[in-house]
Amino acid sequence: MPDGSLVVMKLHTNHERENNDIQLVDNLKNILKRRAASESTQLKLIYDEECRRQPLSANLYPWSTAESLMRLARRSFMPPLPENLQQLAIIFENGQLPRYNCCDITIFRSCVQDIDGKSNMIFACPGLTQNISNIDIEELHVDGTFKVIPARMGYQMLTIHVMIQNYSIPLIFVLMESKTRNAYDTVFHYIKNNILTNVSPTIIIT
Structure with missing residues (x-):
């Protein structure tokens, strides 16, 4: 300076901004992993919801990058593939599949055995x-179908619909290891006594 004083020049850096960007991305990644592991919502929907909440993070972490992270989180949270319906029922009973809920309550009702x-x-x-x-x-x-059952588990998926104002509403789903009379008797006995206790239809269409 003309008066002989010294001025210390400080270089401008982007370190602070870079650190902030890293923190934003890390926060978003943690949320995406947690939701992917604990929910059954489609991964892209989870990503879109969180990006609307955190638009700055979304610009730094695109879906093309987030997808693999979320798929890995969801896959790693799943228990080993069971070998039969009884093992699958135990997994539900132990609360290891919380993502399969409806109205915050598990959709698994029971696993019943026929004679x-x-x-x-x-x-x-x-x-x-x-x-x-x-x-x-x-x-x-x-309605029974044989096309959507898990590999090595079950013979058919039985779906029970109720008719309300000419609309068919799927209500109960049953994975069955057989389609014998004994199996049907066991299933409908449970449904009548534990689920549709007050329902007495006059027409049943198969």
């Missing part, structure tokens, strides 16, 4: 079935 020793896993939303029980249901539709 032949065949297992049948029954799923239904407790809230929905409770509401249905308060409606005068006259017609049920029962």
Whole structure:
């Protein structure tokens, strides 16, 4: 300076901004991993929701990068693939599959065995079935399919629909190891006594 004083020049750096960006991305990644592991929501929907909440982070961490992280988190949280329906039922009973909930309650209702020793896993939303029980249901539709069952587990998926104002609403899902009369008797006995206790349809279509 003209007066002989010294001025210390300090270089401008981007370190502070870079550190802040890293923190933003880390926070977003942690949230995405947690939700991917604990929810059954589609991964892209989770990502989009969090990006709307954290737009700055979204610009730094695109879906193309986040997808693999989220898939790994979801896969690592899953228990080993069971070998049969009884093992799968135990996993549900132990609370190891919390993502399969409806109205914050597990959709797994029970695993019942028929007199032949065949297992049948029954799923239904407790809230929905409770509401249905308060409606005068006259017609049920029962449909069986063999195309959507897990590998090595089950013979068919049985779906029970209720008819309300000409709309068919899927209500109960059953993974069955057989389709014998004994199996059906066991399944419908459980449903009648534990799920649709107040429902007495006059028409059942199969």
